[in-house]
Amino acid sequence: MTKWLSHRMVERGIIKEEEQELYQFGIRNGMILLLNVVTALVIGLLTEQLAVVAVFTLSFMVLRSYTGGYHSDSRIFCYLGSNLVLLVPVYTQAVFCKTSLAWLLAVLLVSAGIIFLLSPMHSKNRKLDKEEQKHFGRKARL
Template sequence: MVKLCAKKITSFLIYNEAIDSKESENYEYGFETLIAFLLNIFVILTISCMLNKFKYTLLFLCCYCPIRQYTGGYHADNYKKCLGVFITIYLINLVLLTIINFFDLKEMLIILTFISYVGIWILSPIEHREKPLSDEEINHYKKVSRTLISIVLIFIFMGINSEVIYEYSAYAASSIIWIFIMINLAIIKNRGGIHI
């Protein structure tokens, strides 16, 4: 469905001479990525509304998506699996944050966040199999990802002990942890150890 939509949009733009037909593959890939991203966001936000977690989820996505764009990490083999993995991550995240909150495990959350921060700082960016990066791009992605995770980390440390914004901080922290997990899954997959 995603590929078909991307093809139709690209064909429409070529037909109307809005884009050059020589660039059709690049546009198709770009539209595929955009459609899959929007579908994932729509599904997650719909679930968050049903679970009354919209504001927290929106913050999670605002931290997770831009940083992940620059850090790279695990990518599923197709768009259905990608959506499935993202929904699974989201639901596991909700359960784990509920457990952390219930048992007052703030210290554990802070430790995991800091370990993840250091891991992201050292390991990112992880190249996507379909889009290798030049040395210049690697340096740029590294700088941007380090800047973004540092901003999020400052927000987390400012809010983790505040009753007013604790839950927001916890969701921001979980975004850093999940990005680190996705980086490690990509490393394992690239070595042939994971087939999701």
Template sequence: MFNKLSESLTNRLIETGIIHTDELEIYRFGLETLMMKICHLASYLLLGIFFDKLLELLLFIAAFIPLREYAGGYHAKTPLRCYLVSCLTVISLLFLLHATPSQVMNYSMILAFLASTILFFIVPVESANKPLDESEKTYYRSKAGFLIIFILTGALISRMLDWNYLSYILALSLAYEAVIAIVGLRAGKSVHMQ
């Protein structure tokens, strides 16, 4: 769907003289990626509204997405699978935020420290779609490390201020990335073994 729409839009841009024919593939790919990201974000927002957890979802996304970009991890092989896995991830998060008793949220720092420790040892996790050379690994590791410390500090300050719900959301952003990174490592090992 997005492929045909982006192709149609880039052809129109060529016809109107806005871009040149040699730039077709770059613009087509960029438009397709943009449309997919908008679709993902719109779906997340609708899920947040449906579960009445929009603000919580936005806080999670603000912490999780930058960390995910630099820490890496599992990547689905098709856009549809990526969309489905992403939506299921958001649904599971919203369910956890709804179902977790407030007494359990008091212990969010245990989850945050455990997830941070795991992440420090394994990031960045490259995938078949995004292999990294040594300089990129160093760069991504330093960015991911900064974000881990930043999110962990935010969770700790929130906990010290007795904002346990916020601390729990930040801890979950670290925990979800840790799971995705571990799955990405395991998927990468199985690809290398074949």
């Protein structure tokens, strides 16, 4: 589908032929992102936890952009893994609602400390050079 779309864009003069591969990559990633957002929306609606899913998904997407971490070789495994991670706050939010504010703040501080100390993270599929480490590390800490 991405080849067809990029080919049509070349035919219509929207992009140059030498840019076709780059646009295929962008279209493919955009479609994957859209699929993940739609899946998150469906999970939120089915579990009646749309607010929890929305807050977690937005937070996770922003945080993940700057902190790095594991990158799967397989798109299917990435999709399934991402959605399994999404189920954690959906099914544990009731526990957090019953937890004291002191414990919640302690968990928040420990989590922030881990992010502060360990980000950005490399992976075998996404290596960061020194400049990227500095840039993403600064963004993650903010």
